[in-house]
Amino acid sequence: MSERRNVLITGASRGIGAAAARLFAQKGWGVGIGCHTARDRAQELAQQLRQLGVPVQVYPCDVARQEEVQAMTAAFLRDFGTLDVLVCNAGIARQELFTDITQASWREMLGVNLDGVFYCCQAALPGMIHRKQGKIITLSSMWGQVGGSCEVAYSAAKAGVIGLTKALAQEVGPSGITVNCVAPGVIETEMNSQLSPQTKAELAEETPLQRLGTPEDVAQTIWFLASPAGDFFTGQVLAPNGGWVI
Ligand code: NAP
Helix, strand or coil: CCCCCEEEECCCCCHHHHHHHHHHHHCCCEEEEEECCCHHHHHHHHHHHHCCCCCEEEEECCCCCHHHHHHHHHHHHHHHCCCCEEEECCCCCCCCCHHHCCHHHHHHHHHHHHHHHHHHHHHHHHHHHHHCCEEEEEECCHHHHHCCCCCHHHHHHHHHHHHHHHHHHHHHHHHCEEEEEECCCCECCHHHCCCCHHHHHHHHHHCCCCCCECHHHHHHHHHHHHCHHHCCCCCCEECCCCCCCC
């Protein structure tokens, strides 16, 4: 019997992260569910996934705080032994006019969306380098590729995630580690819950495939990169966006 593989997914209490956690558990992987404020929700998901017969643990952690990320990673390694795949999925979005962005808002957007990825990768890498294997999957956005109006801080952070991914892939490739990025289009999650039904319909209409994405669409892309099918990909940006940005 082959050894069980383990994934740590930040921001997995809901949305894309939760869909990815579900998919990895269905594939028989041990799953670490990272969460921030929604501990009860993360525990409920963990209970459901344990029914599939795989080990699942919850790790509350603010990814913008390096010491919390280090503690989460250490706890995961104690619980699971090895970290095969890290999915840096935790993120926040906020729509504001560029001229209204305060220093605090800018710091928060960059802190969670970009610093968080830096802290998670740095905490995970020593173990991966030691084993000469591992995969890191980061979450950007199509706004990180082309820029989104009234989302300058978010776009800047997500563009930074793409740069981090490409550079880190070059640096750790010789150590047998891949680093890839998933840059979704508009996905039906709570991140977009403030959008009116009319705005969502307009966004769907602007999308060549004429619909918004689902968390499962993105989870399948993450899974592809984590699976053996993705072994020869590194430094790449895969974009489940319905054809919006090509
Ligand atoms: P979501 O439904 O809003 O969920 C966000 C997740 O991130 C939650 O689990 C939340 O944890 C966690 N989180 C937020 N702040 C955190 C922090 N400081 N530390 C740790 N975890 C934190 O978001 P989503 O739509 O699934 O998005 C997932 C990722 O995809 C994000 O990086 C997002 O930018 C990216 N993305 C989303 C879309 C989209 O249209 N939805 C498009 C492109 C890219 P708690 O619930 O525990 O607080």
